[in-house]
Amino acid sequence: MSTTLLQNAEPGLKETPSAPARPSLVGLGRKEIAAHLEELGIEPKKIRMRTKQIFHWIYNYGVTEWDQMTNIAKPLRAKLADHFTLDRPEIVERLISKDGTRKYLIRMAPGIEVESVFIPDVSKTGALCVSSQVGCTLTCKFCHTGTQRLVRNLTPREIVLQVIIARDDLGEWPTTQENRRLTNIVFMGMGEPLYNTDAVGDSLDIICDPEGLGIGRRRITVSTSGVVPDIGPMGERTSAMLAISLHAANDDLRSQIMPINKKYPLAELMQACRDYPGLSNSKRITFEYVMLKGVNDSPKHAKELIKLLRGIPAKVNLIPFNPWPGSDYECSDWDTIETFADIVNRAGYASPIRTPRGRDIFAACGQLKSESEKKRASQIRAESKAAESA
Ligand code: SAH
Ligand code: SF4
Numbered sequence: 001m002s003t004t005l006l007q008n009a010e011p012g013l014k015e016t017p018s019a020p021a022r023p024s025l026v027g028l029g030r031k032e033i034a035a036h037l038e039e040l041g042i043e044p045k046k047i048r049m050r051t052k053q054i055f056h057w058i059y060n061y062g063v064t065e066w067d068q069m070t071n072i073a074k075p076l077r078a079k080l081a082d083h084f085t086l087d088r089p090e091i092v093e094r095l096i097s098k099d100g101t102r103k104y105l106i107r108m109a110p111g112i113e114v115e116s117v118f119i120p121d122v123s124k125t126g127a128l129c130v131s132s133q134v135g136c137t138l139t140c141k142f143c144h145t146g147t148q149r150l151v152r153n154l155t156p157r158e159i160v161l162q163v164i165i166a167r168d169d170l171g172e173w174p175t176t177q178e179n180r181r182l183t184n185i186v187f188m189g190m191g192e193p194l195y196n197t198d199a200v201g202d203s204l205d206i207i208c209d210p211e212g213l214g215i216g217r218r219r220i221t222v223s224t225s226g227v228v229p230d231i232g233p234m235g236e237r238t239s240a241m242l243a244i245s246l247h248a249a250n251d252d253l254r255s256q257i258m259p260i261n262k263k264y265p266l267a268e269l270m271q272a273c274r275d276y277p278g279l280s281n282s283k284r285i286t287f288e289y290v291m292l293k294g295v296n297d298s299p300k301h302a303k304e305l306i307k308l309l310r311g312i313p314a315k316v317n318l319i320p321f322n323p324w325p326g327s328d329y330e331c332s333d334w335d336t337i338e339t340f341a342d343i344v345n346r347a348g349y350a351s352p353i354r355t356p357r358g359r360d361i362f363a364a365c366g367q368l369k370s371e372s373e374k375k376r377a378s379q380i381r382a383e384s385k386a387a388e389s390a
Pocket of ligand 2: 136137138139140143144145146147189190191192225245
C-alpha cells in the first residue's frame with residue numbers, strides 16, 4: 001500500500017502572544033473581503049476594484065504571498081501583509097491510496113477536523129468529495145459518519161478551503177490551466193448538505209465564480225439523504241446537480257436503514273425529485289443505491305426501484321457497500337450486483353456499478369469519520385486560546 005503521510009512543517013516563527021493574530025483572507029467571499037478592506041481604510045471608491053483584484057489572485061492564481069499580487073502597488077501590498085495572511089488551514093494528515101485517491105484531514109479550527117477526498121478519473125477527469133458538516137445528525141445504519149455525532153456545520157469558508165487545499169496539493173493553479181484533474185465537486189463527504197444549505201450555497205458562489213475557482217455549476221453535485229423541504233430551494237439557490245441517497249425503494253426497508261425516511265417518506269421524496277428545478281434528460285437525478293448483502297439486493301428490490309423511478313429522468317449509481325470497523329453489513333456478492341444492475345439497465349436507466357475507491361485509506365463512500373467530538377463551547381474556546389498563545 002503506497003500510503004504517504006505528510007509531516008507538518010516545523011513550526012515557523014511565532015507571533016508574540018500580544019501581537020494580534022492576522023486573519024487569512026483565503027476562503028472569504030467578495031463581500032467579506034470588501035468589509036476587511038473598508039476596515040483598513042481603503043478609499044471607498046477603490047474598494048470594489050481592489051476586492052476584484054484580490055479575489056482573482058486568491059482564487060484564480062492561488063497565490064500565497066501578497067507580493068505575488070503584481071497589479072497592486074507595493075505600499076498597499078505591505079499594508080495588506082501587515083494585517084492579513086493568505087494562509088491555508090493545517091493539513092493534519094494526507095494519505096494517497098494505491099489507486100490514486102487522496103484523502104486530506106484538515107484542521108479548520110481547534111477540535112474541528114474535516115475530511116475531503118480527491119478521486120481521480122471520475123467523469124474523464126476527477127472529483128473532489130467535500131464535507132459539509134463535522135459529523136452528522138442522521139444515523140443511517142450503513143454509514144460510518146453516522147456514528148459520529150454532529151460537532152457543527154461547516155462555514156462557507158471551510159467548504160471553499162477544502163477545494164483550495166486540493167488545488168494546492170494537485171498543483172492546479174491557475175484556474176485557467178488546461179487539463180485540470182479537479183473538475184467536479186461532489187457534496188458526498190461528511191454530513192448532510194441540506195442541513196447546511198446556506199453555507200453550501202455561499203461556498204458555491206465562490207467555487208463556481210469564473211473569476212474564482214471556476215468550476216461550472218453543472219459539475220457540482222449535492223447529495224442528500226432526503227431532506228425533502230430543502231431539495232427545491234437548494235436547486236433554485238445553486239443550480240447544482242442532485243443526488244439522492246435512496247438505498248431502498250420501499251418505506252419499510254428505507255425507514256429501517258435510514259431513519260430520516262420516517263420523517264420524509266418515499267412519496268414525498270419522489271415528488272420533490274419530480275419538482276427539482278431544471279430537471280430534464282440532460283440534467284438527471286442520480287440515485288445512489290448501496291448494495292447490502294441480503295438486505296436490499298434481490299431482483300424484487302430492483303423491480304421495486306424501477307417502479308419508483310418511473311417518469312423521472314434518472315440514473316442509478318450502484319455502490320458496493322464499504323465496510324468499516326463495527327459495521328453490521330456485508331457487501332452483496334458480485335453476481336448479485338450484476339444481476340441487479342442488468343434489471344435496472346434493461347428498464348432504460350444507466351446503472352453503473354461504482355468501483356470502490358481509496359478503501360485502503362478509508363476514503364471510500366461512507367467510511368469518513370474524524371476524531372472530532374462534540375465538546376463544550378467553553379472547552380473549544382480554551383483550546384483556541386491555548387493554540388493562539390502557543
Ligand atoms: N449525507 C449525504 C451526503 C453523504 S454522501 C447523503 O447521505 O447523501 C455519502 C454517500 O455514501 C451516500 O450516498 C451514502 O448513503 C453512501 N454511503 C454511506 N455509507 C456507505 C458505505 N458504508 N458504503 C457505501 N456507501 C455508503
Ligand atoms: Fe449522514 Fe449521509 Fe451518512 Fe446518512 S449517509 S449518516 S445522511 S452522511
